[in-house]
Amino acid sequence: MEPIENKENVLRKLPGVDRILELSKENGRYNDIPKSVLVNSIRFVIEELRAHIIKNEAPISIETQNILDRVRQKVEENMQPNLRRMVNGTGVVIHTNLGRSLLAKEAVAGIDEIAAAYSNLEFDISKGKRGLRYSAIEELLCQISGAEAGMAVNNNAAAVLLCLETMAKGKEVIVSRGELVEIGGSFRIPDVMAKSGGILREVGTTNRTHARDYEAAVAQNTGLLLKVHTSNYSVMGFTAEVSLKELVEIGAEHHLPVMEDLGSGTFVDFSKYGLAKEPTVQESVSTGVDVVTFSGDKLLGGPQAGLIVGKREIIEKIRKNPLTRALRIDKLTLAALERTLRLYRDPDHVVKAIPTLRMLTEPFEHIEKKAARLLRSLEKLEEPRLRVSTKNISSKTGGGSLPLLNLPSKCLELQIKNMTASRIEKAMRANDPPIIGRIEDDIFIIDLRTVLDDESSIICDAVTGILQKPGK
Ligand SMILES: *Cc1c(COP(=O)(O)O)cnc(C)c1O
Numbered sequence: 333m334e335p336i337e338n339k340e341n342v343l344r345k346l347p348g349v350d351r352i353l354e355l356s357k358e359n360g361r362y363n364d365i366p367k368s369v370l371v372n373s374i375r376f377v378i379e380e381l382r383a384h385i386i387k388n389e390a391p392i393s394i395e396t397q398n399i400l401d402r403v404r405q406k407v408e409e410n411m412q413p414n415l416r417r418m419v420n421g422t423g424v425v426i427h428t429n430l431g432r433s434l435l436a437k438e439a440v441a442g443i444d445e446i447a448a449a450y451s452n453l454e455f456d457i458s459k460g461k462r463g464l465r466y467s468a469i470e471e472l473l474c475q476i477s478g479a480e481a482g483m484a485v486n487n488n489a490a491a492v493l494l495c496l497e498t499m500a501k502g503k504e505v506i507v508s509r510g511e512l513v514e515i516g517g518s519f520r521i522p523d524v525m526a527k528s529g530g531i532l533r534e535v536g537t538t539n540r541t542h543a544r545d546y547e548a549a550v551a552q553n554t555g556l557l558l559k560v561h562t563s564n565y566s567v568m569g570f571t572a573e574v575s576l577k578e579l580v581e582i583g584a585e586h587h588l589p590v591m592e593d594l595g596s597g598t599f600v601d602f603s604k605y606g607l608a609k610e611p612t613v614q615e616s617v618s619t620g621v622d623v624v625t626f627s628g629d630k631l632l633g634g635p636q637a638g639l640i641v642g643k644r645e646i647i648e649k650i651r652k653n654p655l656t657r658a659l660r661i662d663k664l665t666l667a668a669l670e671r672t673l674r675l676y677r678d679p680d681h682v683v684k685a686i687p688t689l690r691m692l693t694e695p696f697e698h699i700e701k702k703a704a705r706l707l708r709s710l711e712k713l714e715e716p717r718l719r720v721s722t723k724n725i726s727s728k729t730g731g732g733s734l735p736l737l738n739l740p741s742k743c744l745e746l747q748i749k750n751m752t753a754s755r756i757e758k759a760m761r762a763n764d765p766p767i768i769g770r771i772e773d774d775i776f777i778i779d780l781r782t783v784l785d786d787e788s789s790i791i792c793d794a795v796t797g798i799l800q801k802p803g804k
Pocket residue numbers: 487488489490492513515519560561562563564593594595596626627628629637638731732
């Protein structure tokens with residue numbers, strides 16, 4: 333600790349921003365750095381040192397060289413974009429915190445093309461007149477899902493809000509108590525219902541709801557029957573739910589529209605690939621349901637979007653709702669969504685072309701090989717402090733989909749002498765690009781299911797970097 337009486341002295345000796353700026357400019361390093369970035373970095377460093385001295389914390393060097401080093405580090409930090417790529421070693425395929433779905437290369441090319449030039453976003457080329465934003469995807473959506481009409485908005489939360497507002501404002505919406513889901517904290521069916529102006533009419537119990545419960549709840553002011561796919565949990569044991577098909581029959585009997593929030597929504601029958609059965613959009617549409625909503629970036633593997641398919645009459649009403657303008661899909665998303673949907677026209681190819689589907693259906697032997705290759709590359713480093721091995725684990729789908737499914741996978745176990753697992757985890761996270769794994773049984777592990785083929789070298793470089801850092 334610096335003695336109190338020294339504080340003023342030390343503060344006086346602290347160089348000013350101008351002095352450090354002058355010294356920094358002598359170095360060609362900053363020629364391509366905007367002056368504002370350099371000045372802000374210097375200010376930040378000097379302020380930080382001043383605060384440190386005032387707080388009388390542990391002694392700190394105010395040598396010019398030390399200040400210049402700190403400035404260099406701060407400039408580097410400031411020059412790096414805040415939103416950056418990362419390596420997902422968690423094995424969670426649809427990881428909401430890490431950006432959910434990776435786009436197929438065709439979708440990326442679509443964004444590239446549409447972003448930098450003018451486009452027919454709302455222009456009918458053949459007529460030379462104003463066109464509809466949804467034309468780019470409507471026919472595709474209908475072809476794939478079997479629906480009469482379709483559109484897309486910002487995300488599925490927006491789609492649900494919009495549908496409820498259009499069909500049930502001021503009216504009762506009947507929902508099973510077993511389906512009042514919460515997704516990721518901020519999306520809760522009762523809350524979205526309240527915001528839409530719909531009146532929630534809960535029926536049944538948490539584990540069992542019967543057709544007669546819906547029937548008994550139908551009243552003068554009923555506006556809609558709603559089914560919500562319990563994406564992120566499963567009610568097991570003594571249970572009963574009313575299928576969408578039955579709900580559609582009840583709706584028809586009472587002349588009430590029926591809506592389904594499918595959540596993750598998929599066009600692919602995952603049971604064909606040995607995974608758990610998820611209801612497909614086509615199956616829902618085939619029941620004659622009025623409207624189905626689902627996400628673009630969960631099991632669909634496209635960009636963030638909320639897709640709405642169903643009866644033409646209702647889709648037209650939704651389009652005319654002024655709220656639609658506030659929730660509309662942007663052109664880059666639309667470009668990526670269209671190119672993603674196009675891939676679904678070839679069901680055999682699509683599971684390879686869309687990264688989310690490829691990772692979910694990736695055979696264990698492939699992941700095993702990827703793990704073995706990475707293991708060999710790390711062993712080749714011949715670092716005596718490094719201990720690596722592979723282990724069987726299970727990965728998760730994530731994104732509130734297939735919650736009970738454990739996908740057999742392979743991970744890399746990474747140990748470094750004199751470093752705890754949590755310090756390795758922190759160092760990997762501090763890498764550029766950051767590598768996110770997890771600690772299991774006190775060992776840092778990377779699940780290879782979600783690691784892309786060209787990311788193995790990033791992991792090797794990161795490990796080399798960590799081993800080279802002094803004092804570790
Ligand atoms: C994920 C999910 C939503 C929200 O979808 P976003 O695309 O994340 O807005 C709504 N309902 C259900 C059932 C979901 O699983």
